[in-house]
Amino acid sequence: MLEPLFGVLALFPSADALLKAIPQVKERGFTRLEAYTPYPVHGIDEALDLPKSKLGILVFILASLGAICAFLFEWWTSTVSYPLLTAGKAYNGWQAWVPVMLEGTILVGTFTAALGMLFVFNRLPFFGNPMLRSKAVDEITRDKFALVIRPGDGGLDTSAAIAALRAAGGQAIEVVPAPHYRRAGLAWWAKVTAGIGAACLVAGYGTAWAIRTFPTTKPMVEMENQPRLDAQAPDTFFASGRGMQLPPVGTVPRAFMPVLATNPDQGGKALVDPLPVTARVLERGRQQFDIHCAVCHDKLGTGKPWLDSTYEAQPTDLQSSTIRDASDGYLYWVISKGFASMPAYAADISPNDRWAIIRYVRALERSQDAPARDVK
Amino acid sequence: MFEATELPLPPAPASKRRRRRRGSDESFPESLRVEPLVQGDASLGKLDDHVRNLSEAKPPRSWYVALAITSLVGLIGVTAVGYMVYEGIGTMGNNVPVVWGFLIINFVFWVGIGHAGTLISVILYLFRQRWRNAISRTAEAVTVFAFVCAMMFPAVHVGRPWLPHWLFAYPNERRLWVNFRSPLIWDVCAVVTYFSVSVLFWYLGLIPDFASLRSRVKSKVKRAVFGFMSLGWVGNARQWLHYEKAYLLLAGLTTTLALSVHSIVSMDFASSMVPGWHMTIFPPYFVVGAAFSGFAGVVLVFAFVRTAMKLENYITMRHMDLLNRTVLFLSCVMTYAYLMEGFTAWFSSDSFNRYIFANYVFGDQWWAGSLTIFFNCVLPQLLWFPKFRRSVPVMVLVSAGVTLGMWLERYTIIVLSLHRDYLPSSWGTYLPTPIDFAILLGSVGIFLTLLLLFLRKMPIIATWEVKADIVHYQTHPSGPMEAEHA
Known part of the structure; x- marks a missing residue:
């Protein structure tokens, strides 16, 4: 009877030792292998037959979408929603939209690359990873290289795996147990819901209190309230007593030719x-x-x-x-x-x-x- | 990169393996060997311990003193900004015609400093320059903190800093949208994109280091924080595969971004009709200027950090040498750009353009243009000498000079162009006030405060990258094939 396990792990002192051990372990018929290293070791993807990362395709598609969305947004705001004439240029002069399109492309592309790598391809965050509970994890992130034999469809013969790893030069061999997942119970969900509810209540009442207590408080009004004369305001400086001065006699507004005929x-x-x-x-x-x-x-x-x-x-x-x-x-x-x-x-x-x-x-x-x- | 051979080489560690590989071949001519980028008896574990100690051990008294001074200076700057916003823009030296004063000079200056991290960690990554590995993390931190300072200035400069969201295109009750034909909105998009991508790139590089700190720091709080920040990273080969792909994609995209950001900042100037601004050379000229000041800033930081934090084995004199060579190269490109600018003005036969360039150097504020040329073109020529490239006092002198010179360059471009435009009746003059200087100093204080906190609280070396280097130099003791991956 085989106990449920994540795999059998062995540590190697160097990347070269790990790379040499992989084919030896493979020869003994173990195919589901995983390697853990403190830095990216080149050549390990070939040794483990890892497929090439498809991240580039995802980034290309989403970055292109970013460019298209930026273009459509600029087109819509500049020509449909709020056509603004600048320097007599056509509303749909796309040349001026290129810089923002470029930034949009890069913003979406970079975030897709980073978040896609973390969330989609590497399934992080993963705090329940059984490797995190292994004794070896501290060594792996420091200076050791680990090889893990994972159980195949028919389970794993632990003693054979240990023997294979030892023969390949592995040290500190350890059997990593499978993770014990517990489904979140009713009490957990109740706690989370109550917590979110309490946070919402505090935020809501806090905001309401702030609005009532400081209804018209405006910060830094000095710069807004500058001494100036409004058009219709009276004024004592000018003899006329008006804020806005009358135009000189005979002034004609632009495009308003006076009608000179008297009847x-x-x-x-x-x-x-x-x-x-x-x-x-x-x-x-x-x-x-x-x-x-x-x-x-x-x-x-x-x-x-x-x-x-x-x-x-x-x-x-x-x-x-x-x-x-x-x-x-x-x-x-x-x-x-x-x-x-x-x-x-x-x-x-x-x-x-x-x-x-x-x-x-x-x-x-x-x-x-x-x-x-x-x-x- | 070709290496000078004037220096005595450290004895190459004996190669244990006899496999014939380029670089590790002992029959390789002695004259072509290079100094390894990792020195001393480095090992993966020792590096790990060193970086962990730096972020865990109680900092020395001098750190607290420095932090107290810088945060006080930063506080003075924030107070000056508050006073300016309360009292009005008249408290600064800005006037008509010099409507862009210290705030925009400082903005362009800090954006320039902020180009260090991306150029070092991204472009040198694409060129497979190994020497970037040890310095990239701190250079990225310099970028992020410089951008925190940079973004402060336009927010204050718009006059009503309580309405910063008006800078962005968002649906609003007035049904107004921003004007996408204006370089100012390009600038907003570029700077915001650059800042978010810099933070993202920085964090991405930190994940494996957080994982390595996670289980070894003693403080429980730090363990929880680092554990959470590492997202449960365990260094699976498959994870590394996607990770490296993401790193490469980010590097490629961010290179485009780094080159575009200062180009777009320069369009704020180049697309206006002010003599001295309206030039097609501006975008590349600004990008080189940004790289120049960024590299000088990084040299300045590392000149102090490498000895203060005992990083001499990882950030060697060869690193400083290579950084200084880059500064020298960029100084030559800057000199060329200045000459071309002058030539364009002369060749345009436009009397205003010719006058404005003569005015930079011989006008009423002649010191601004002349000192710019001295600090940016003349002083860095010292770095032609190998001895000076490896002398800390000289490199501090040169890079501090370049930092000051690049600030003066922006002063020259902004103030000296604006105060003499095409309409002589509107010529004016500009005098900064104490508030201007307090805000500038305050931004330096904020920058240094953030940097000091980073240096003592975070992993300041990308250990997962330097670990690969250590292994590389142990297996290939010395040789010119550094760019090749281990």
């Missing part, structure tokens, strides 16, 4: 629509009309406001003949300067958008009074 009829003669006839202009006009105009003039320009009856002004019906017959320049002047109870929009709508709105108003007029030839 709508004069404007109607002087102002000409500069925009090309494209679908984009109409689409822009629709958008701006719906934002600024539709609230009073209605989406179709009928002049029926969305506002309730307490709003007493009567917006102009844009479908009326007065407006149909008015020139584009006339409407432009009205939008820019305001008319009757309609306020001026020059500060809110850019000149091109005003023209686009007028183009859209014309389209609305046509839509409500379409000649038969428009309909097929």
